[in-house]
Amino acid sequence: MVREGKWSARSVVMEALSRIDAVEGSVHAFLHVDREGALRRAEEIDRAVAEGRDPGPLAGVPVAVKDNISVEGMPLTCGSRILEGYVAPYDATVVRRLREAGAIIIGKTNLDEFAMGSSTEYSAYGPTRNPWDLSRIPGGSSGGSGAAVASGEVPLALGSDTGGSVRCPASFTGVYGLKPSYGLVSRYGLVEFSNSIEVVGALASTSRDLSLLFSVIRNSSSPDPLDQTSVFAPLQDIGGIEGMEFGLLIQTLGKGVDPEVESATYRFADEMKDMGGKVEEVSLPEMGLALPAYYLLVCAEASSNLARYDGIRYGMPAPLDARNWNEAFSTVRGKGFGPEVKRRVMMGSFELSSGYYDAYYLRAVAARKLLREKMLSLFRKYQFLISPTNPVLAPALGEKLSDPLSMYLLDLDTVLANLSGIPALSIPFARARGLPVGIQLMAPPLRDDWLTSVASLLELRGKVELAGEVAEVA
Numbered sequence: 001m002v003r004e005g006k007w008s009a010r011s012v013v014m015e016a017l018s019r020i021d022a023v024e025g026s027v028h029a030f031l032h033v034d035r036e037g038a039l040r041r042a043e044e045i046d047r048a049v050a051e052g053r054d055p056g057p058l059a060g061v062p063v064a065v066k067d068n069i070s071v072e073g074m075p076l077t078c079g080s081r082i083l084e085g086y087v088a089p090y091d092a093t094v095v096r097r098l099r100e101a102g103a104i105i106i107g108k109t110n111l112d113e114f115a116m117g118s119s120t121e122y123s124a125y126g127p128t129r130n131p132w133d134l135s136r137i138p139g140g141s142s143g144g145s146g147a148a149v150a151s152g153e154v155p156l157a158l159g160s161d162t163g164g165s166v167r168c169p170a171s172f173t174g175v176y177g178l179k180p181s182y183g184l185v186s187r188y189g190l191v192e193f194s195n196s197i198e199v200v201g202a203l204a205s206t207s208r209d210l211s212l213l214f215s216v217i218r219n220s221s222s223p224d225p226l227d228q229t230s231v232f233a234p235l236q237d238i239g240g241i242e243g244m245e246f247g248l249l250i251q252t253l254g255k256g257v258d259p260e261v262e263s264a265t266y267r268f269a270d271e272m273k274d275m276g277g278k279v280e281e282v283s284l285p286e287m288g289l290a291l292p293a294y295y296l297l298v299c300a301e302a303s304s305n306l307a308r309y310d311g312i313r314y315g316m317p318a319p320l321d322a323r324n325w326n327e328a329f330s331t332v333r334g335k336g337f338g339p340e341v342k343r344r345v346m347m348g349s350f351e352l353s354s355g356y357y358d359a360y361y362l363r364a365v366a367a368r369k370l371l372r373e374k375m376l377s378l379f380r381k382y383q384f385l386i387s388p389t390n391p392v393l394a395p396a397l398g399e400k401l402s403d404p405l406s407m408y409l410l411d412l413d414t415v416l417a418n419l420s421g422i423p424a425l426s427i428p429f430a431r432a433r434g435l436p437v438g439i440q441l442m443a444p445p446l447r448d449d450w451l452t453s454v455a456s457l458l459e460l461r462g463k464v465e466l467a468g469e470v471a472e473v474a
């Protein structure tokens with residue numbers, strides 16, 4: 001509508017800002033809202049349209065960006081005190097692509113500190129609440145992005161996914177969340193937590209919005225020279241799913257899984273059959289290795305990546321009266337990092353230390369390699385794998401905080417895709433007890449577009465629970 005001059009970008013931005021004003025008090029999805037910048041940008045778009053220039057495929061569309069992705073001129077806190085006051089000096093590649101497509105960056109969304117967590121409660125700036133039930137978590141770590149899309153503040157948001165951080169909040173807040181293939185979306189400008197595993201991902205409330213956002217941020221014709229791990233793949237549409245083979249991953253069902261989540265997963269599988277797909281149960285006996293391997297690898301990488309926060313180069317300054325560098329370093333990190341970040345830096349340093357390196361880190365590396373091989377061999381037979389996104393519905397605020405292991409268990413079904421580098425999509429397929437239930441669909445490496453195709457076919461059949469009426473924040 002903006003491209004055709006039927007709506008002004010300014011009015012779209014005003015509408016988003018007034019929705020933000022109406023719901024932020026209860027949801028707290030944003031850490032920063034850039035009103036002036038967004039309105040200024042909207043006026044530029046409107047001018048381009050008036051002058052007959054092409055404003056781009058996302059002209060005037062407000063987009064929220066997780067606060068661990070650099071947006072030039074905006075604060076970049078990663079949800080941490082240690083980066084308070086730090087302003088990003090450049091745009092991440094994904095942000096640059098959004099701007100070139102005419103999108104308007106509305107602001108930065110809340111997250112677990114440095115993206116470590118599954119509830120957004122580890123943010124140093126207070127938790128985000130689930131718009132469906134304000135006493136519950138929105139999932140994490142991209143909980144602000146999920147809640148912002150679900151409560152209608154913005155139609156599109158960016159997140160990051162190291163072990164489920166896009167899919168978990170998408171599932172708990174009833175929106176789509178895509179974790180792309182490793183390398184297909186540039187990580188330049190994403191603050192590193194576990195760089196061999198994580199990706200920038202997309203959240204949207206409809207499959208069409210998701211595909212559009214993804215087509216803008218992905219590397220379609222060349223890799224990003226600023227991210228040496230990036231690859232590219234041309235877009236590929238599968239058309240229909242007639243005759244496609246789906247594997248239903250049995251290790252993700254059964255004991256410990258909410259019965260409503262389990263029955264929704266079976267209903268999803270039936271739906272794939274109705275649409276002409278072939279579905280059979282498939283077993284991955286090594287799946288139990290995934291969560292321990294994931295946590296060992298990410299703690300090891302985090303302990304190294306977070307060493308740069310020394311009170312000298314970024315954010316919170318080291319105390320001037322410290323007697324030596326060690327004291328300055330310890331003081332600023334002691335004050336600046338929250339409990340989960342400290343836990344991971346300590347676990348990572350421990351497992352990398354001499355005598356433990358072989359027993360922990362190297363075994364995790366071997367487990368990851370094995371899991372990737374097993375997944376690739378499953379994909380020689382199946383085009384898709386189906387599982388729940390999370391084993392449970394959105395827990396209450398505080399429910400998982402006292403026991404870090406129970407928080408880690410929320411990622412049981414999502415980490416597999418990260419360890420094997422494959423794409424995975426959480427689809428807002430069902431509702432149970434008034435809460436959204438996400439189903440996860442996984443595909444072979446670089447076949448991300450197969451996932452968005454299945455989502456749009458399903459949505460066309462009216463078989464998706466779109467986040468229209470959100471219970472508590474009408």
Ligand code: GLN
Nearest residue numbers: 115116117162163164165
């Ligand atoms: N919950 C997982 C963790 O804490 C995933 C986080 C993420 O994907 N960034 O590591």
